[in-house]
Amino acid sequence: MNRANAILLAIVVVCSWSVVTSQHISRMLYSDLQKEQKSQHQLDVEYGQLMLEQGTWGAHALIEKSAETRLGMHMPDPRQVQVITAGAT
Amino acid sequence: MRVYQPAQRPSRPQPALRMSTGRVRFMLAVMGGLFAVLIGRAIYLQVAQQDFLVNQGEARFRRSMVLEANRGLITDRNGEPLAISTPVQTIWASPADMEPVNPAKLRELARLLDMSPEEIDSKLSDNKREFVYIKRQISPELADQVMALGIPGIAKQQEYRRFYPAADIFAHIIGFTGVDGKGQEGVELAREKMLSGTNGRRVVVKDRRGHIIEDVGPVEPPRDGQTVVLAVDQRIQYLASRELKAAVEANAAKDGSVVVLDARTGELLALANYPTYNPNNREGVTPEMMRNRAVIDTFEPGSTMKPLSISLPLEEGKATVNTVLDTHPYFIGPARIHDVSDSDHLDIEGIIKKSSNVGASKLALMVPPHDYWTYYDALGFGRLPDTGFPGEAPGRLRDWKSWRPIEQATMSFGYGLSVSLLQMARAYTIFTNHGELLPVSLYKTSSPMPGKQVLSPKIADQMRSVLIANSEPGGGAVGGRIIGYSIGAKSGTARKLIGNTYVADKHRALFMGFAPGNAPKVIVAVMIDEPSAGKYYGGAVAAPVFANVAGGALRILNVQPDQPFNNTLLPATTPIPADF
Numbered sequence: 001m002n003r004a005n006a007i008l009l010a011i012v013v014v015c016s017w018s019v020v021t022s023q024h025i026s027r028m029l030y031s032d033l034q035k036e037q038k039s040q041h042q043l044d045v046e047y048g049q050l051m052l053e054q055g056t057w058g059a060h061a062l063i064e065k066s067a068e069t070r071l072g073m074h075m076p077d078p079r080q081v082q083v084i085t086a087g088a089t
Numbered sequence: 090m091r092v093y094q095p096a097q098r099p100s101r102p103q104p105a106l107r108m109s110t111g112r113v114r115f116m117l118a119v120m121g122g123l124f125a126v127l128i129g130r131a132i133y134l135q136v137a138q139q140d141f142l143v144n145q146g147e148a149r150f151r152r153s154m155v156l157e158a159n160r161g162l163i164t165d166r167n168g169e170p171l172a173i174s175t176p177v178q179t180i181w182a183s184p185a186d187m188e189p190v191n192p193a194k195l196r197e198l199a200r201l202l203d204m205s206p207e208e209i210d211s212k213l214s215d216n217k218r219e220f221v222y223i224k225r226q227i228s229p230e231l232a233d234q235v236m237a238l239g240i241p242g243i244a245k246q247q248e249y250r251r252f253y254p255a256a257d258i259f260a261h262i263i264g265f266t267g268v269d270g271k272g273q274e275g276v277e278l279a280r281e282k283m284l285s286g287t288n289g290r291r292v293v294v295k296d297r298r299g300h301i302i303e304d305v306g307p308v309e310p311p312r313d314g315q316t317v318v319l320a321v322d323q324r325i326q327y328l329a330s331r332e333l334k335a336a337v338e339a340n341a342a343k344d345g346s347v348v349v350l351d352a353r354t355g356e357l358l359a360l361a362n363y364p365t366y367n368p369n370n371r372e373g374v375t376p377e378m379m380r381n382r383a384v385i386d387t388f389e390p391g392s393t394m395k396p397l398s399i400s401l402p403l404e405e406g407k408a409t410v411n412t413v414l415d416t417h418p419y420f421i422g423p424a425r426i427h428d429v430s431d432s433d434h435l436d437i438e439g440i441i442k443k444s445s446n447v448g449a450s451k452l453a454l455m456v457p458p459h460d461y462w463t464y465y466d467a468l469g470f471g472r473l474p475d476t477g478f479p480g481e482a483p484g485r486l487r488d489w490k491s492w493r494p495i496e497q498a499t500m501s502f503g504y505g506l507s508v509s510l511l512q513m514a515r516a517y518t519i520f521t522n523h524g525e526l527l528p529v530s531l532y533k534t535s536s537p538m539p540g541k542q543v544l545s546p547k548i549a550d551q552m553r554s555v556l557i558a559n560s561e562p563g564g565g566a567v568g569g570r571i572i573g574y575s576i577g578a579k580s581g582t583a584r585k586l587i588g589n590t591y592v593a594d595k596h597r598a599l600f601m602g603f604a605p606g607n608a609p610k611v612i613v614a615v616m617i618d619e620p621s622a623g624k625y626y627g628g629a630v631a632a633p634v635f636a637n638v639a640g641g642a643l644r645i646l647n648v649q650p651d652q653p654f655n656n657t658l659l660p661a662t663t664p665i666p667a668d669f
Contacts, residue, residue: 037310044159048175055170055254060327 151305152295157249158286161314163263163276165323166356166533171259172277174249174270178232180223184213187242194240201235202227226250251277255323257365258330261381262321262531264479265368274379276317276531279477286314318533320356325349328641330361333615336634337363340598340620346383347616347634348514349642352609354537355518355527357476358642360384360511384476387484387507388616391583392444392565392627393601394503396552397516399437399452401464403548407455410437410551416447421495426450438555441579442564446502453501454494461497462489467543468516468526470508476529484508503583504591514614517601520556520577521609524549553577557606568632569602571640573650577609578602578635580627585619595619600631604639605651613639 056062067073134142163172180202190198190213192206199206202224212221225248227235232245251266253259264275271285272278289311293304329347337345349359366378380386402408416435418427428445440448453461466472471486485507487496499505508516511529518527524544527537544552556577560566566578581599584591598617603609615631615638624630643650 045176048159048162048173051170052173052175052252052254055173059255059258060324061258061331 150294152293154291154293156289156291156309156311157247158288158311159313160249160251160266160270161284161286162316163280163284164316164318165321165326166319167322168318169323171253171255171319171323172263173252173254175252176229176247177226177250178229178245179225179248180227180232180235180243180245182213182221182223182243183219184216184221184242185219187213190240194238198235198238198240198243201231201238253368255327256369257367258323258327258361259321260365260368261362261379261383262319262326262360263368265371274479275381276319278479279531280317283317284314287312320351320358320530320533321360322358322642322645324645325638325642326359326361328645329359329638330363330365332634332637332641333361333363336615336617336630339622340617340624340630341622342598342617342630343619344377344382345615345617345634346386346510347638348383348510348612348614349638350514350518350527350529350612350614352518352521352603352612354530354534355515355540356530356534357511358611359638381478381480383510383616384474384478384481385509387482387509388597389504389506389583389586390508390513390581391503391597391599392581393513393579393599394501394506394581395441395444395449396520396556396579397468398461398501398503399440399449400519400544400548400552401461402452402455403437403551404464404544405456405460408437408452410555412436414440414448414451416440416443416445416451418447419451421450421498422493424495426498438558441555441559444565444580449501450498453497458489458492458497461500462486462492464543465500465506467541468519469512470506470516474509474512474515474529476511476531478511478531481511482509484512503581510614510616513601514612517603517612517614519543519549520553521603521612522549553606553609556602560602560606565628566600566602566632568628569600569635569639571604571636571643573652574604574640574643574648575606575652576602576604576635576639577606578632580632582625582627596625598625598627598630600627600635602635602639604643605648607651610646610648611639611642613642 160174162170162174164170195206195209199209202209204224209223212223215221223243235243236245249270251270253263253265260275262275264277264279265273266277267273272281277284290309291304292306329349333345333347336342345363347359347361348357350356351358360381360383362380362382364378366374403410408414413434413436416428416432418425418431420426426447428443428447430443431447432439432443432445435443435445435448437448439445440452465486471484473483474481487506492500496505515526515529518540519525522540523546524542525540526543527540530538554577556566556579557575558564560570560576560578566576566580568580569576569578579601581597581601583597583599584593585595585597586592587595596619598620599615601612601614603612613635615634617630617634620630
């Protein structure tokens with residue numbers, strides 16, 4: 001009888017210890033999760049802003065203008081274009 | 090009374106204070122009663138009034154916060170972003186909880202927000218208000234600077250603002266959102282449900298300065314809106330709007346539209362209108378600029394109707410491509426039907442090339458009105474195109490029972506019925522798909538949607554060849570030719586109806602076609618309204634827009650040229666034929 005009680009007591013102690021530990025671990029993990037979610041949101045926001053920036057700088061009108069003014073490029077005249085078809089001999 | 094005068098008998102020992110048991114009991118009962126009242130009140134408050142008091146308490150420190158969902162992205166078919174929501178900050182204050190602000194700090198705040206100190210002061214003056222906006226939608230960096238001032242009672246709040254990187258290029262397709270973040274026009278309105286997402290909720294305890302102390306209960310996270318992928322190709326869209334703008338300005342026209350469809354899937358590759366506006370800054374924008382003309386406005390399609398109307402007599406076997414008609418001017422009742430340049434005899438190809446009203450009307454009168462109505466109806470005229478664009482117009486196709494022969498005749502060359510440019514471009518899919526009319530899709534499709542067989546493949550292919558011939562020397566659509574590619578097209582110049590009469594000096598220049606001719610990839614429809622810089626024929630005003638847009642689109646889509654360069658006539662050297 002005493003032995004059985006001692007074993008049960010030991011089990012209770014171990015269980016309660018593990019409850020406390022896992023509770024602690026779960027709190028730590030939850031706080032990590034929150035932190036990661038927050039940083040995910042931050043990164044999403046930053047991604048959106050970068051896309052916006054890329055879209056603005058990459059606007060065709062802007063590129064066309066820089067190509068014309070800064071690089072002096074222009075669309076070739078149709079007479080200057082030679083079309084080469086694949087498989088042509 | 091002696092008991093209360095001890096000073097008079099100092100020598101006598103003071104007797105024990107004695108009271109009758111009656112008085113003791115009385116006092117105990119009184120005090121016990123008072124205790125009972127207190128306990129009763131406490132029980133009453135704790136039990137009966139508990140809910141009320143808890144609510145009252147919470148109302149004083151608990152706040153429910155809405156976690157705003159991020160509105161979904163709108164992209165073109167290649168994933169290029171066209172509408173993005175990004176967080177901005179709003180500075181607000183709670184004057185009810187504030188002490189007077191240090192004037193130096195107030196000036197600093199005003200300087201940061203680009204406002205006058207008086208303006209801010211007046212916003213903070215109403216001591217009873219718990220919430221006033223000081224400045225909405227500022228950049229997060231600026232908001233951080235404002236918060237660094239550390240003025241008690243001033244807080245920031247995150248909001249989303251919609252940005253359109255392509256600015257005016259996509260204005261009519263995408264539309265815009267209102268102050269409340271809800272779609273107001275275009276795809277923003279049509280796909281509101283998909284884009285908006287669901288807001289989350291978070292209940293927190295806040296102190297009186299607006300700082301969050303703790304979360305109460307679980308946080309409901311917001312669900313962000315979904316991404317909407319359009320069928321539009323940003324590169325073709327840019328090309329179309331640039332060419333349209335150039336043509337409208339060069340021809341001193343009132344307005345214009347271009348529609349580009351994928352000839353095999355019916356997807357909308359580009360849709361541009363001019364004038365347009367910048368959805369990022371709608372100050373000074375007029376309804377004229379916001380009008381999505383290609384979808385909302387309807388007009389009489391003029392000669393661009395002929396390839397469609399002529400197909401039905403061929404389909405019904407009333408005529409063949411080899412049928413030759415007498416095309417001298419003739420009368421229907423009192424009305425004289427004639428051409429810009431009269432011919433003696435024309436076959437089907439000749440009727441299209443010379444854009445003969447006489448030929449088209451004679452063919453049209455071979456078919457009973459009911460059949461024509463059924464055919465036009467099947468082509469989608471007089472019906473909503475079902476693209477999902479807000480405000481799309483069905484156009485007008487009158488009931489066949491009321492048609493007189495003259496009306497059936499004028500309809501064959503595009504007068505007496507009205508269509509939108511989008512409907513017209515869609516109708517031309519029968520020539521690029523062996524007689525199958527495709528539904529127009531505003532959104533990128535993974536598999537082609539089933540069409541509707543309107544013409545037999547044989548007749549549709551014959552008409553396609555006629556349209557290709559029309560773009561070769563001697564035809565009416567040479568102005569739309571592209572270097573390296575064959576095309577099939579029809580031009581049109583419709584007189585405008587003002588009041589009840591067709592005026593001679595106001596026209597609509599039209600050009601519809603497809604390229605490459607034998608394996609069409611794109612359909613391009615162009616409409617220039619009231620060109621007034623001398624030229625007004627569709628083959629002269631609208632054709633160059635077609636050539637530049639279709640040519641550019643084929644290069645962008647990497648379509649292999651089907652015509653050796655040396656065989657291609659250059660558009661600039663070709664005289665423009667008269668076309669009505």
